[in-house]
Amino acid sequence: MRVGVFICHCGNNIAGTVDVARAAEETAKLPHVVYSTHYMYTCSEPGQDEIKQAIKRENLDRVVVAACSPRMHELTFRRTVEKAGLNRYFFEMANIREHVSWIGEDKDLNTNKAIEAVRMAVEKVVRDKPLYSSSFKVNKRVLVIGAGVAGMQSALDCAEGGLDVVLVEKSPAIGGMMARLDKTFPTIDCSICILGPKMVDVAQHEKISLHAYSEIEEIKGYVGNYQVKVRKKTPYVDWAKCTGCGECMEKCPTKNAYDRFNFGVAPTRAINIPFPQAIPKKATIDAKFCRQIQKGKCGVCAKVCPAKAINFELQDQFVTEEVGAIIVASGYGLIDQELLPEYGGGRYPDVITGIQYERLLNASGPTSGHILRPSDKTEPKSIVFVSCAGSRDKSIGIPYCSNFCCMYIAKQAILTKDHIPDSQSFVFYMDIRAPGKGYDEFTRRAQEDYGVKYIRGRVSRIYPKGKKMIVQGADTLLGAKVEVEADLVVLATAATAAPGAAALAEKLHISYDTHGFYVESHPKLRPVETNTAGVYLAGAAQGPKDIPSSVGQGSAAAAKVLALFSRDMLESDPAIARVNQNACVGCLKCAKTCPFQAIKDEVLRGGKVVANVIETVCAGCGVCTSTCPCGAIQLQHFTDNQLLAEVNSLCLS
Amino acid sequence: MSVVEGKELRIVGFLCNWCSYGGADTAGVSRFKQPTDLRIIRVPCSGRVDPLFVVKALISGADGVLVSGCHPRDCHYSDGNFYARRRLEMLKRFLPFVGIDARRFHYTWVSASEGQRWQQTVTDFTSLIHELGPAPLLPQNKTLPKEARA
């Protein structure tokens, strides 16, 4: 075999702590290696050209690049060797940057380690087999999970691109968080005024079929061919008949139902339409509060409904949608005030959250846009905004920044002044994070034009005193304790992963971080892809983000899907399990343990039963290979012999 | 060329591509300094790690073996690490029966974002292995003619 070894300096990143020249010299002595060199930036265009030329000049048939992590550039170099005429799997990477040069301090030890890493890679590469993708047909429909602004953007862009879109929303109405906002920063545009038309577009687009009040039950299949089972939750109302007139809501005797849309700012009815602009504008019964469903006595709504749409017997229904790609835009959640006992933990009615305040500001909200304290319905004059209520707080397990709070606090403070001109707002902040276009100017406007008092420091305690709330904190700029008497306190509670995010991730086979946010394929270069082919991310499900970012990601994910679907056939990853039928004894332990049900039994001529891998379903995890006692099923590119050669090169040579 | 005599011991790591290998990358990107003994073999999933690889490494002279995968529930392949957990636990309990110090084999879970946890794991495991010293070698060819080429 003729192996070429290319050792990258990565500028000084590697060459600073690894003697790359010596590594090249030593690795040239390895069997099979006929050429070993080092290069300043192997991933650069001239660097890749050097590989291509060496393949031709030295007649190389295998290539090892010792550089950064294969998670970074494996694909890059696979393409390089492929362009030079080699099979793309005749390539291995030795990670001598993240795993060597950046973590070890002793240059000799690092150099020795780098040489061993190359030796292992050479042992593996000489055992690489050429692998070829096979192609399969793509179902050009896309599923979008979540109809907030990100999901709607994805759905509309895909639909405009000519794709059939299935849009699933777990709430009775689409619009997500943005539909609940009053105005948007930094333009003070009316949120529903700009979102409403989009919602209508979604509802009316012939390419989009909407499943509102629905959840994902089960996902099977693989990129290009997913089968998605959708649970359509029962609203106890036949939506085909419901006209959205609101008669039922008016007459419903249960007046203390929790209003999910308004985050409990005021109660609602057991049967309700979440908000006037709701799409679909249909009534839903909250079974937990419905007297008929709980106690079997009432049925007022059924009597008053002019369309005879109420049906207490309605059950959840299931539909299966076949799609080729999935965009996950399932949004975010907010922490419960209970996590903030020093701020009252939700016990004080006049300590509310940012999103609740948003509803108080909103003209179609429970107070018709009048800012009234929840406790006594009076107009507050002194309002305190507390940023980082939970965010950047390791003690409650939320070390991250919630991204949009600084901006919405500034917006809310400005709006407060507009609503109540003789009011005074205070903002307690840790840092003002306003890096977007026009953002910093906006926060300055709040301070300079609207007289909002910004106090840098954390609030340590909030407690009631008479009708007032006392907000105690420190002004770290003055180095003094501060106490503010407030009529109303607004907490910018931390954004979290949406409830049920982890369960959905497990159905999708995508990964999520310790906070439940979905993990993108690469934080810089593949921000909307996941590690599962055909599943893309949009919006705050990936991490807290504001509207423009969410919309941008929605469009980006749609572009990814459109690009994916621009081909009729997809290529499968050939690094999957393969069965040696001669060695297989047909015990099918592999089939029993395959996480993807990708292995089935097959009866050969003569009656011998063997395992058979369904190529397109196999994801390449290799559980089967470590299960098979006789090594008859081997994960290509990570075969027993390859891993054993690596072990041997470390332990026996 | 092998371990640097007197400075390093032979520690073999099997890391799943998606979490722990990424975690080791993250540690690298963050420049979290670590001892240099560990050599990493990349596998797609901890479920790919046949316990026999660990045995093979230990029998062949590894002083320590570390297996790391995604945290339970976070497996890229959804179930791979659940199988790994059972099989590696079985192995960990079995090794001392044949006289192999179970401390020389450690399995754990490190996610792609846990650079610090990875650094801690490598540092602690390496220092433990140094404390235990080189693994006792198996006697070679005891019954065989004191062979051919003396």
Add this chain to the structure above:
Amino acid sequence: MKKAGYLKKQKEKEFIAALGAKARVYAPCLEDEAVLFKPVEPDSVICLSRPAVSSPKSAIYPQSETLFSFRFKKDSEDPRRTLVELDDTIAVPDTIIFGARPCDARGIAVIDRAFSKTETPDPYYLARRAKTTIVTLTCPEPSTGCFCTRVGCGPAETSDSDVMMTELEDGYLMEALTSKGEALLESPILEDGTAYEAQAKEAQKAAHERMIKEAGEADTTPVDPETFHSQVFWEKAAERCLGCGACTYLCPTCYCFNITDEQVVDKGERIRSWDACMFHHFTLEASGHNPRAQKALRLKNRIGHKFVYYGEKYDGIIACSGCGRCIRGCPVSMEISTIAAALKKNSGTVSGEQ
């Protein structure tokens, strides 16, 4: 050239230690309950009272041996050129097999032919063989499964050994049979044995008679070709066979081997190791085809080799010394003696088996 010495039982250890000073001594040693031929070490417990589980063939023909080792090196001027360094020196120590049984010695004689009477004599084996002296003990009692007299060997057979030792009341008569044997008996620890010769002769005769009584006279009837080639015969005979290699690895006459190369990075060895015709892999071809895919065919080969094929090559000699090890060591008590006997009849079955 006959010379005889007498080894007092209380001097046995001393004598073996003295031998050990000159050469590597292989003797039946007690390990747990098993008696195994092993190189004698100071703390070894030598057990001559019953036949060893394993045969002493490993002293000359080890279970695995390195034929040569190799190392790939690069031309320091041009890394494109690979050089191979080869180490194929054969260094062999003087070896004494002490306490073999006549059937063991016969076994080595069988192997000798395979490695020497051929167009390509085997240097590795022959180097060891030339430096080996065999001290054989007259078998006092037949053991379970023994049938040496039936295959032309016997408990006092001397033809394949260098020294014959016969147990008497308080010692062993040691008779040199070859010049190697004579050299071995040059020892101040031994007394003159002449006085014990008659007594030993007696003991040898008695042992022979006991064996004949137990196992029967030499059976020179040829194998019946029709029976030998009957598929039904072998299927029935192999019915309970598990297909392991216990029989062949314990056998003193089996000499089949496998050659494999083992290489890690730049270093490697060519290894010769015992192989067993009872294994499926033994005849597995690179194409995946196996001409002896069923255990019946493999059993036919094993027995055929001992009772037919070997003789066809070497003057009708039977390549079985009747030691009974394969019978005693078999997990399902397969009896080669019974199968061999049945082969000689034209009955087409192994019903001769008890």
Add this chain to the structure above:
Amino acid sequence: MNLEKLKEIVRTVLPSVDVVIGYKKGLDALHPVPCFLTSPDEIDALVLNPACMHNLAAYLPSLKNRAAVVVKGCDSRTVVQLAQEGLIKRENVVVIGVPCQGAVSVRKVLSAIDHQPVIEASFENDTVVIKTKKGEARLALRDVAPDKCLACRYPTPVVADHLAGEEVEPKIDEKTAYQEIREFDARSLEERRAYWMAEFDRCIRCYACRNACPLCVCRESCIAETRDPHWMSQKATQNEKMMFHMIHAIHLAGRCTECGECERACPMGIPVARLKKKINMEMKELFGYEPGISMDDKPPMYTFKVEEEKIEEHKIR
């Protein structure tokens, strides 16, 4: 064990199957051997006594036909395990169970009679009577029973279509069953290592243990011999011998039914069954699982729980 009852059962079962696997006399009374009956004439050759050690269920996976098999308690677990793993079809097997008071280890008998050749052997209730040149020895069954019988908790077959004899109550509880293993575990690491090194040293890699094992179903594909995958070399070194036994033990994790055939088959007397028993003990502790007891179980290495009650995360120190 009731030979007459067994013969009667075999007589009724034989017409409905292609073969009946039982025992017949072998080279001496201590060595009965497996036999494959196809005609009623052969029934009288059947024997049944404590020397009938072989686990006849080992032959089942390689049989294509419908077979009846004689099984003791331990062997019956093999039938269950094989069926559970889909390696045999339960409906193709007629199980003739023989409740068992304990078998006889030839190795222990020979040791007790100083390795004299056996002239005659017979069995009376709980005694083995051995005649040798030096006279008659009467050995209590308990003293010459193989280790597996001393720890047996299933003397009556767990599955049987016919039962040749009265059910036998187990004499051992779960705790004492693994006493031997616990005692060994209590030895120092160095002692354990030295013990196994000495034991493995004797291994000649004849694979009798593997081939006698009813659950070693890889047969020709065993990775101890293949080059692809190439787990082992053919060198007769400690490394390779140990590797082989580790492969055997680990491949049986959660599957070994403790029939002891591996150990009995070993011509060198290496106590290889202990390795598997140790793993079984751990399987029981970790997963509450015992192989070969219920047809519906799933061997623990081929399944998982999201929350494992008994597996805790290990600390490095």
